[in-house]
Each structure stands twice: as C-alpha cells, then as structure tokens.
Amino acid sequence: MRVTQTHGMGADSAAWLTGVLLGELPFPHDLADLTVVTAMVGDESEATRDAMTAHMLPLMQAHGVRYVQVARASMSDEDGIVILSDTRPSDPNRKPDPYRMVMRGAVALSDEMFAAGTIPQTSSRKCSHKWKGWVLDRWAEQEYGSAARLHVVGFAAEETDRRDRDEGYSLATPGKQPWYPLIDAGWDRDRCLTELHRWYGFEWPRSCCGFCPYQAGPDIARMIRRWSAEPQQVRTAIGLERNARSLNPRMTLFRDRSAADIARRAGLGELVDQAAAELDARPAELYEVRRIYRRRGDRRDSSGRGWLLGPDPSDKGTDVWRSLRAIATGTRAGMLELLAAEQVTRGGTIETVDGVPRLVIERAAPPYPTTEFYLTVAVAGATKERPAFDELWRFVHRLDLPRQLDALSPTG
Ligand code: SF4
Known part of the structure; x- marks a missing residue:
C-alpha cells in the first residue's frame, strides 16, 4: 500500500514523521512506500525553512523517504501545478532532486x-484550499490516478x-483512504510540541504565512x-493590509x-x-470603488x-x-495627485484612514439597498466587477426608498 503524508511543515506534521522515523509511532507499512509532500504557498517564515x-x-534522507514539494504554476487553475523538487520522481525522465527546501x-x-x-479572510480558508489543498489534490491525481493509497493527515488529537x-471529502476522491494517526495515537498539539522539543531541543516553529489571520489569537506573543x-x-503583512484598506478601510488583518x-x-x-515605502514603490492605479449593500431577501425576478x-x-x-x-x-505619487484633482471636478470629501486618503462621493446609509462610492489609490491589477453589477447599481439609484413597497421591479 502506498502512503502519502501531506506535510504542512508545522508541529503536527513534524511530530508524526519524526515519531515514525524514530520508531516511536506505529507505521505498519514499508517506509519505501511512504511519500511526503508539501504544497508551497511562498510566504512561510525562514524559521520553518531552517x-x-x-x-x-536529514531524517527523511537517512531513511530514504521520498520528499516532494509542489506549488501552483500561476494564479490560474488552468496552468496547473509545478513540481519544485522530488527526491525520487516516478517520472523516469526527471532526475532526483537533492534534499533541500x-x-x-x-x-x-x-x-x-x-x-x-x-x-485572507477568517470567515473561510479559501486561501488554504487554493494554495495547498487544490495543489496537493492535483499532484495526487497526477501521481496516483485512482490507485488505492493511504493519505496521512496530521490533525492533532x-x-x-x-x-x-x-473524511467525507477524502473518501469521495477515488482511491484515497484517509488516515489520522495523531488522533489514533491521542497526540494533541501540546504533546506534539513536547515530543519535538525532546527530540530537537527547541520549540518547533508555527508553520504559516507571515500574514496569516489565524495566528494572532492566544498565540499573539509568539507571532x-x-x-x-x-x-x-x-x-509583507502590513503592506497587504494597507493596500486592502485602501479599497476597504474595514479590512484589518486580525478581526x-x-x-x-x-x-x-x-x-x-x-x-x-518601511512597509508603506515598499507599497509606494509598486505600480498603482486610481480606482473607482462602488458597493451595493443589498437588502435581505432581494433577488432577480423570474x-x-x-x-x-x-x-x-x-x-x-x-x-x-x-x-x-x-x-x-x-x-x-502620481495617482494621489490625480485623486486630489478629481475632487475639483467630482466634489466629495477626502478622508484619510491610517495614512491612506480616499475621495468619498457617496456614503452608504439605511434603508437598504444602499450604495457607496469613492475613489482611492491601490496596487495595480485589482479591477473586478460581476456582470450584473451596473444593472443593480442603476436599479438601486432609481429607487425612491422611503416610498417603496415590498416588491419592485425596474421600469425603463
Ligand atoms: S497559513 Fe493562513 S494565510 Fe497562509 S494559506 Fe494557510 S490559512 Fe491562508
């Protein structure tokens, strides 16, 4: 039976793999059949690399365990994934890579x-799915097709x-049989950290992007x-936040x-x-930002x-x-000058949040639906609009809300 560990580089993954390779956790399979695979997001800390x-x-190399590192090829799913490193490729045309991160x-x-x-939004783990789960699934498809294999998931107890x-998601994938050995062994996160400290003599670093919104809870001192x-x-964290707040001042990284x-x-x-200066050096655009705050229960008519x-x-x-x-x-700098010039022709009020100015032309206010409209400067490339946006925008602007009844449809 082939066995794959999706290795997130954090304490849970490191504890299971070390425990197995040191013979302190059960592994009733041949180590030659074990492949360890990591999806690289690109924003991990140097501490994790170290x-x-x-x-x-060295531990994997000493036991001849195959280690594969994969990543998205581009932002687009159509481009698939790239193998960054594979110490024992199944493709005979590819040379084995050395053990390096x-x-x-x-x-x-x-x-x-x-x-x-x-x-990243704490309301969902979309980033993790797109940059890790999706990448690992594509690699497993290429590697195994629908062949049976055990899939080690390092969830703590x-x-x-x-x-x-x-479990339900994994079992729906042809050939994939999930295995949760840390839960079976009763090893919780503290136990994993304790064992890692015993083996290596230091606190194993948290594996996450430097801007991960999940890291500032009780663990904020470590962050x-x-x-x-x-x-x-x-x-990077401050730059991302500052740029996002240019487009939406409510977007703080940690709730x-x-x-x-x-x-x-x-x-x-x-x-x-320094983060602000780095952001200033990126190509920028002057954006029109429009929002429609919809009313609960509204919908397109049939x-x-x-x-x-x-x-x-x-x-x-x-x-x-x-x-x-x-x-x-x-x-x-040029876009900020333009922003100021726009006030002369459009009116509105310049407001500054955390050092980022925007020209507010329309403010949202109940009753709903309601709209907001402002101009702001942010990193280039963010233009985005759903196809029906303009239609709904015009509809909302034609409403005379205080006189509206329950159901309306636009005329003309
Ligand atoms: S570590 Fe945090 S920010 Fe990075 S992919 Fe995972 S959830 Fe998203």
Missing part, C-alpha cells in the same frame, strides 16, 4: 493578495471536527517574536485589530513605515429583467456587491 532543513530533511514557486499567495487588493469534515525575527514578514497597530505597539513602528426587494428595508443581510474599476495607472 527547522525543515536542519531536522526533517524550495519555499516558493513562480507565484506566492501574497502576490495574489496584492494584485486583488485583499487579505483535539482536531476531531476537522477530521470529520475532511510578535516571529515578526521581530523576520522583518520582511512584517512588511478588530490592524496588523499596523499591533506592530507599532510591539515596537516595530519602523517596519510599518423573468431576469428586474429585481424584487426583500420585505424589510432596515435589514441589510450579508450580501454586498463590489465593483473596482481602474481609471488611471502610474506611480502611487
């Missing part, structure tokens, strides 16, 4: 986030909810230690706390300023020609449509 290089690579491919998650003017969600040790991680604020309070204010409103004008629900349109491209 720990992998100093400990996991290749921490990023041609593109990284932060590239996508800068171009889209956004940050307390992660039974994640296992339950993963600040990581940030203090790796300034580029802070600059109600901004990364910039946390960094300043931690004495890393100099890095915040003929597809108009819209029906939900019953309660005060209930905005959760659906917000956004349109980003670039109207000029250049340097950030």
Whole structure:
C-alpha cells in the first residue's frame, strides 16, 4: 500500500514523521512506500525553512523517504501545478532532486493578495484550499490516478471536527483512504510540541504565512517574536493590509485589530513605515470603488429583467456587491495627485484612514439597498466587477426608498 503524508511543515506534521522515523509511532507499512509532500504557498517564515532543513530533511534522507514539494504554476487553475523538487520522481525522465527546501514557486499567495487588493479572510480558508489543498489534490491525481493509497493527515488529537469534515471529502476522491494517526495515537498539539522539543531541543516553529489571520489569537506573543525575527514578514503583512484598506478601510488583518497597530505597539513602528515605502514603490492605479449593500431577501425576478426587494428595508443581510474599476495607472505619487484633482471636478470629501486618503462621493446609509462610492489609490491589477453589477447599481439609484413597497421591479 502506498502512503502519502501531506506535510504542512508545522508541529503536527513534524511530530508524526519524526515519531515514525524514530520508531516511536506505529507505521505498519514499508517506509519505501511512504511519500511526503508539501504544497508551497511562498510566504512561510525562514524559521520553518531552517527547522525543515536542519531536522526533517536529514531524517527523511537517512531513511530514504521520498520528499516532494509542489506549488501552483500561476494564479490560474488552468496552468496547473509545478513540481519544485522530488527526491525520487516516478517520472523516469526527471532526475532526483537533492534534499533541500524550495519555499516558493513562480507565484506566492501574497502576490495574489496584492494584485486583488485583499487579505485572507477568517470567515473561510479559501486561501488554504487554493494554495495547498487544490495543489496537493492535483499532484495526487497526477501521481496516483485512482490507485488505492493511504493519505496521512496530521490533525492533532483535539482536531476531531476537522477530521470529520475532511473524511467525507477524502473518501469521495477515488482511491484515497484517509488516515489520522495523531488522533489514533491521542497526540494533541501540546504533546506534539513536547515530543519535538525532546527530540530537537527547541520549540518547533508555527508553520504559516507571515500574514496569516489565524495566528494572532492566544498565540499573539509568539507571532510578535516571529515578526521581530523576520522583518520582511512584517512588511509583507502590513503592506497587504494597507493596500486592502485602501479599497476597504474595514479590512484589518486580525478581526478588530490592524496588523499596523499591533506592530507599532510591539515596537516595530519602523517596519510599518518601511512597509508603506515598499507599497509606494509598486505600480498603482486610481480606482473607482462602488458597493451595493443589498437588502435581505432581494433577488432577480423570474423573468431576469428586474429585481424584487426583500420585505424589510432596515435589514441589510450579508450580501454586498463590489465593483473596482481602474481609471488611471502610474506611480502611487502620481495617482494621489490625480485623486486630489478629481475632487475639483467630482466634489466629495477626502478622508484619510491610517495614512491612506480616499475621495468619498457617496456614503452608504439605511434603508437598504444602499450604495457607496469613492475613489482611492491601490496596487495595480485589482479591477473586478460581476456582470450584473451596473444593472443593480442603476436599479438601486432609481429607487425612491422611503416610498417603496415590498416588491419592485425596474421600469425603463
Ligand atoms: S497559513 Fe493562513 S494565510 Fe497562509 S494559506 Fe494557510 S490559512 Fe491562508
């Protein structure tokens, strides 16, 4: 039976693999059939690279365990994945690579986030799926097809909810048989960290992107230690947040706390300023940002020609449509000059949030639906709009809301 471990480089993965290779965890299979595979997002810390290089690579090499590193080939799914390194390729035309870490491919998650003017959302793990899960699935398809194999998932003992969600998904994939050996062994995260400390003599670093929004909970002190040790991680996190806040001032990296604020309070204010300077050096665009805050229950009518409103004008629900349109491209300084010039012709008010100005032309206010409209400067490439946006925008602008009844459709 072939066995694959998807190795996230964190404590759970490292503890299982070390435990198996040191004979402290059961592995009732042939080690020659074990393949360890990591999907590279491109924004991991140097501490993770160092720990992998100093400990996991030599251990895998000593036991002849195959190690594969894969990544997205581009932002587009159509381009598939690239093999960054494979120490024992199944393709006879490919030479074995040495045991070394290749921490990023041609593109990284932060590239996508800068171009889209956004940050990872804690409401979903879309980034993890797109940059890890999807990549590993494509690799497994190429490698195994529908052949039977065991798939080791390193969830710790307390992660039974994640296992339950993963199990159904895994079993739906032809040939894939999930195995959760840390849960079977009763090793929780603390036990994994304790064993790693016993084996290697230091605290195994958390494996995550430097801007991961999940790292600032009870573990915030560790995040600040990581940030203090790796300034580029802070600059990327702050730059992403600052750019996203240009397009939506509510977008802070850590729920109600901004990364910039946390960094300043931690004495890393100099890095915040450097992040702003790095952002200034990127090609920029002047954007028209429009949003429609829809009313709960609204929908297109069945003929597809108009819209029906939900019953309660005060209930905005959760659906917000956004349109980003670039109207000029250049340097950030040039775009900021244009922004100021636009006020002369369009009116509106310049507002500055965290050092980022925007020209507010329309503010959102109940009743719903309602719209907001402003101009701002952000990194180039974020233009995005759903096809029906303009139609709904015009519809909302034609409404005379205080006089609206429950159902309306546009005329003309
Ligand atoms: S570590 Fe965090 S930011 Fe990076 S891919 Fe995973 S969830 Fe997203």
